């Protein structure tokens with residue numbers, strides 16, 4: 001899968017893309033992260049990429065010409081989905097990550113300043129994505145968030161680092177807690193069942209703790225799910241253990 005990021009800060013994106021899972025995925029040829037510096041497409045003497053907003057007010061706006069020129073400089077194939085990072089976009093979640101993971105190529109546009117000239121959106125953008133109801137200083141962290149979450153879902157990317165299938169949200173639930181050695185630390189013991197070697201019991205414990213976490217922390221996630229009989233039984237046990245009533 002190919003990701004093209006359009007940004008004024010390519011070095012920020014490059015650093016993250018080189019590290020850890022994304023770095024290995026690039027070396028293995030599973031993903032390609034390409035960076036385009038929008039400033040390279042500002043053709044005036046001062047290489048200006050921003051200007052004052054029409055109508056007045058604080059802050060600067062990213063100009064339309066460099067962004068459109070940068071977009072038009074990209075290869076046309078494979079045909080990308082062109083995405084603008086924006087607080088006004090569709091909230092990003094695991095389901096949207098899975099949808100995007102089925103595509104061959106994404107182009108991710110990072111705004112800076114007060115945002116980008118609206119005409120970029122009208123001329124070129126297929127979709128706007130927000131990473132949450134807060135405002136960041138630029139679209140780089142949101143774009144890298146999308147690249148990271150989508151890449152994890154591409155077969156082979158996670159390799160030995162666990163499977164995306166058991167991650168939080170992939171089945172609509174939060175993931176169960178994890179433990180590693182030592183088996184006791186400052187009086188806190190690892191739950192007995194995890195040391196038992198009984199894989200059926202371990203799977204049951206994990207499923208139950210996943211349900212417990214979700215019920216206690218994000219009950220609205222449970223409302224959207226159709227639970228299996230086994231999950232319903234486990235959730236009933238959890239509720240009895242926690243005491244009836246609201247989480």
Ligand code: SAH
Pocket residue numbers: 084085086087088109110111112113114115116129130131132133134135136137138139140142
């Ligand atoms: N004035 C704008 C915010 C500009 S922040 C507003 O009030 O909506 C500058 C850039 O950061 C934006 O153009 C966008 O690309 C990016 N950005 C900031 N917060 C974001 C978020 N929650 N999700 C996605 N992109 C975001």
